[in-house]
Amino acid sequence: MLNQTFASMLNEKDVIFEIFQYAQDKAKIVGAENILDFSLGNPSVPAPVSVNDTIKSIVDTCPPLALHGYSPNRGLPEVRAAMAEDLNRKFGTHYTMNNIFMTQGAAGALAHAFRAVAAPGDEIITFAPCFSEYKPYTAGAGLKLKVVPADISSFQINFDAFLGMLSPRTAAVLINSPNNPSGVVYSADTIKKLAGILEEKQLEYGHPIYLISDEPYRDIVFSGVDAPYPAAFYANTLTAYSFSKSISLPGERIGYLAVNPEAEDAGKIIEICPQISRTIGTNQTGTLMQRTVAEVCGDTADLSVYEKNEKLLYEALTSYGYECVEPDGTFYMFPKAPGGDAFAFCDKAKELNLMLVPGDIFYCPGHFRIAYCVPTERVERSLPVFKQLISM
C-alpha cells in the first residue's frame, strides 16, 4: 500500500506551485511577456564563465577513471580541503578538511545536520519568517519544529518568545541569515545575544544545543552591510552552505556541511554523516561538480543585479506607502501586505498579472514576498502595478 504519510502531503496546498500554475495559464491568454513573475527564488544571472571553463578543463585533464569515479563517503579530500581554506580565508576560522562533509546543496547538509545532532522526538527551534521547507526537512528526521513568531519591526530575533519556547528537548536552533524571505541579515548583536542564551541553556539542560546555520545566501550581501559569520560567535555551530545562489548552480545540487572544529563532538559528527547517508540513499554528491566548486569557490556570479533591483523596488515601494524592513542581501523583500491579509493582497496582484507569495507560508502572515531575482526591466514594469495595488 502507498505510504500515507507521503501520499497525504499531496493534499497540502502548495501555494507557490499554484501561483506558478496560475501564471502559466494566464500567460497563454495575455502572453508570457506580460506576466510579472516574482514568485520563485531562481537565480536570474548565469554561473560565472569560470564554472564552465573549469568543467571542460577537468573533463580534459583529470585521469579517466578518477574523473567519474566514486567519491569517498565524506567527499573528495582535496575538495574538502578547498572548502575549509575558502572559509578560513573569508572568516578567519580554523576549519580543516576533517570538518567538512560534501552534500547535495544546503538541503542535503541540513538533512545530515538534523539527523546527526537530534533524535526522533527532539525539538528544533527556528525563527519566523523562515523557509517553508524546514517543516518537511525536520519532520523527515522525526523532529518537532517550533517556529518563534517574527519580530516584524526588524526581522531580527524575537527573544522573549524564543526564551519561552526553549526546553530540555531543544536539540538545535536553526537560523537563516541572510534570510529567505525577509532579506535581512542578523546583526552581530543578535547573534551574540543568541549565543549567550544558548551557552546558558546548555549548562542548565546539561547537554549541547547546536546552532544550525543555513547559509545559501551568505554571498549575496549588499554594499555597506556587515554580515557576521555565526560560527565565529558560538562553538557548537554547524554551517550548511550551497553553491546554488552564489554561483548560480541550483540545478547541480552541490554544497557542504561545515562543523566548527570547536564544537562538542565535532569529529564524531563528521564521522556519522556518512552513516546517515546510508539510510537516506545519498551516497555523496557528483565528483565532477565537487572538483568544479573546489576550483571556483572564490568566485561568484555577477550578483550586482540583485542589489540594483532591491534599491529600485525599495525606494519605489516605500514612496508609494508600503511598509518594509529594507533587505541587507539575498534577492527577497518582505513588505507588509496593505490591508493586512496577504492572501487577499496577492490575489489582487495576480489579477493584475503580478505574482507574489503570501507570507503565511513563511510563518509570517500579513506580509508578502517579492523574489526580485529577475531582469531589472521586469522590476521597472512592476512598479506602476505596485502603485495601483496600494490604492485599490
Added chain:
Amino acid sequence: MLNQTFASMLNEKDVIFEIFQYAQDKAKIVGAENILDFSLGNPSVPAPVSVNDTIKSIVDTCPPLALHGYSPNRGLPEVRAAMAEDLNRKFGTHYTMNNIFMTQGAAGALAHAFRAVAAPGDEIITFAPCFSEYKPYTAGAGLKLKVVPADISSFQINFDAFLGMLSPRTAAVLINSPNNPSGVVYSADTIKKLAGILEEKQLEYGHPIYLISDEPYRDIVFSGVDAPYPAAFYANTLTAYSFSKSISLPGERIGYLAVNPEAEDAGKIIEICPQISRTIGTNQTGTLMQRTVAEVCGDTADLSVYEKNEKLLYEALTSYGYECVEPDGTFYMFPKAPGGDAFAFCDKAKELNLMLVPGDIFYCPGHFRIAYCVPTERVERSLPVFKQLISM
C-alpha cells in the same frame, strides 16, 4: 546530543573497509603493485568517450540559465522521456516520462521506492546473497528487512524458504539480478514463479505486494545469457537503475526509478516521490549529468574486460577444485570458501596479499566474493595464489 542510532553504526564492523585498510597498510610494506585487490566493486574501465564529449557539448550549447538551473522535482522532462524511450526500445515496454523519476543512482531510487510503497513497521523480503547496504537502506525507512536464505546450488530463489517468510506485513519484495555478489541472472522461470506467488499473495492479503527490482548491473550480461526484464513479468514492479556500472559513472550519482505503467497506483507513486525527497534532503539530481545520460543512455563503457576476466577466473578456479556457480554477468563471482569458513579463508588470502570479501556480509556464509573489475593482468597474477590457497 548525538543521535545514538547513527553513532552506534560506527561500532559495527565494516568488513570491506577493514580489508581496504589492511591492503593500504600492506602496500606500504610490499608495494602497491604486489597487492591483488579484488575487494571493491568499482568499475575498472573508464566512461565511454561519448560521455565527456557530451558534457562539453552541453556546456557549450545549452542556454546559460537552463544549463545549471533547477530541475523540476521529478527530473527534466526531456531526460525522463529519453529514459522511457530507452527502456521501451530495449524491453518492448510502454513507459512514458510520467513513469520515470530521476534519482541519485540506484541508492536514491531505492530510498524513494521503499518509502513510497511501504510504511514504518512494514516488511521487505529479499534474497541471499545480497548487497549488504539493503539493511541500512530499509532501516532508514523504518522497515524490517527479511532475508531469504540462499539456494547455494544455483543462486536462483529458495522458494520454500520464501513462502515461509511472506506475511500480510510484506509490502515489497526486493530482487537484484544480475546479482551482487553471485553474478547470477534470475532466469525467466525464476521470475515467472516469483510473479505467480506474488499475484496469489496479493489476492490473499488484499493489498499489493510491489516488486522492487534493483538493476545497476542490467547492462553487464555475458554473451549467450538471456537476462529477462522483471517488470515485463509482474505489473507491480518498480525498477531502480543506475548509470554507475554500465557507463562507469559511479561518482556522478545518476540513475532513476521507473514505475511500471501497469502497476497499481503507478501515477501516484511518481507523484509522491518528490514529497519523499522533501523529507530526506534530496531535491533532484544534477542537471548537467541528467542531460548527459539522456544523450548517452544507449551507450556502454567497454565492458568486455569483465567477461574476459570472468572466463579466465572461472576456468582456472574450477580447474583447481573451487566450487562455483558460474556468473552470467556483473563483475562478481561467489565461490564456496574451501574449508567452509569464509572469514578464515579470506584471512589466509590476505596474508598472501589477495583481497577477497567473506560472503557473510552478503547474508551467505561459506562463500567469498571476487570483484574482478580489475585489469586482466591482475587476474592472471592472482591465479597461482588461488591455486596455493586451495591446497593450504
